[in-house]
Amino acid sequence: MLLPARTPSRYASALAALSVFMAALLLPLSFTGGVMTTPAIQQSLGGSPAALSWLTNGFMLTFGSFLLAAGVTADAIDRKRIFIAGAALLCLSSLLFCLTHNLFLSGVLRALQGLAAAMILASGSAALAQLYDGAQRTRAFSILGTVFGIGLAFGPLLIGFMIDAVGWRGVYALFALLSAGVLLIGLVSLPATEKSEPRTPDNLGLTLFTLALMLFTASLMVIPARGFYP
Numbered sequence: 001m002l003l004p005a006r007t008p009s010r011y012a013s014a015l016a017a018l019s020v021f022m023a024a025l026l027l028p029l030s031f032t033g034g035v036m037t038t039p040a041i042q043q044s045l046g047g048s049p050a051a052l053s054w055l056t057n058g059f060m061l062t063f064g065s066f067l068l069a070a071g072v073t074a075d076a077i078d079r080k081r082i083f084i085a086g087a088a089l090l091c092l093s094s095l096l097f098c099l100t101h102n103l104f105l106s107g108v109l110r111a112l113q114g115l116a117a118a119m120i121l122a123s124g125s126a127a128l129a130q131l132y133d134g135a136q137r138t139r140a141f142s143i144l145g146t147v148f149g150i151g152l153a154f155g156p157l158l159i160g161f162m163i164d165a166v167g168w169r170g171v172y173a174l175f176a177l178l179s180a181g182v183l184l185i186g187l188v189s190l191p192a193t194e195k196s197e198p199r200t201p202d203n204l205g206l207t208l209f210t211l212a213l214m215l216f217t218a219s220l221m222v223i224p225a226r227g228f229y230p
Contacts (some may be wrong), residue, residue, distance in 0.1 A: 051102070054110070065118075
């Protein structure tokens with residue numbers, strides 16, 4: 001069982017919630033960014049349609065496969081640590097994506113962004129629930145859902161404008177900047193959690209589940225292009 005290490009002040013709680021809300025806006029942007037920037041990346045780096053599809057597939061593969069593992073790890077270790085680590089990974093991978101000139105490396109970085117998104121979402125929602133109780137918690141999660149929806153609805157419009165204005169590298173520079181903001185605000189405001197009793201996750205079972213889910217999801221992504229038989 002995880003308990004708050006200390007009760008944060010109202011100001012600290014507001015800042016912590018802000019970091020989670022910023023992450024909720026950033027995550028749908030980071031997903032749609034892969035879809036929207038693919039044509040511009042093809043013009044810049046080349047590549048076949050199958051290879052370019054992994055700019056989106058790689059993100060979704062790691063995001064969906066590691067979401068459960070990230071949540072279990074956050075509960076077992078510390079939600080703040082997983083949230084901060086996810087924000088740092090998203091910032092670094094987005095920054096490197098701006099600088100890459102290799103399509104294969106771009107796909108790897110997109111997969112790392114998906115992993116980072118899973119870490120942020122799993123730990124951030126749990127951290128938000130820890131900050132508030134009762135009606136305040138309901139209100140906080142209503143805001144969280146609204147912000148996430150805004151990112152999904154208006155993200156393609158914003159990213160399309162940015163591609164025309166500053167190019168696809170500028171889009172990922174924005175992701176790096178926003179994730180750096182999430183990292184810094186979360187680092188100073190999110191309360192740490194401590195274990196009231198030792199909890200050790202089933203690492204073997206979690207690993208096997210994650211690998212099985214990755215293989216199943218990857219097969220669903222590959223079958224439409226290659227079929228069931230070689």
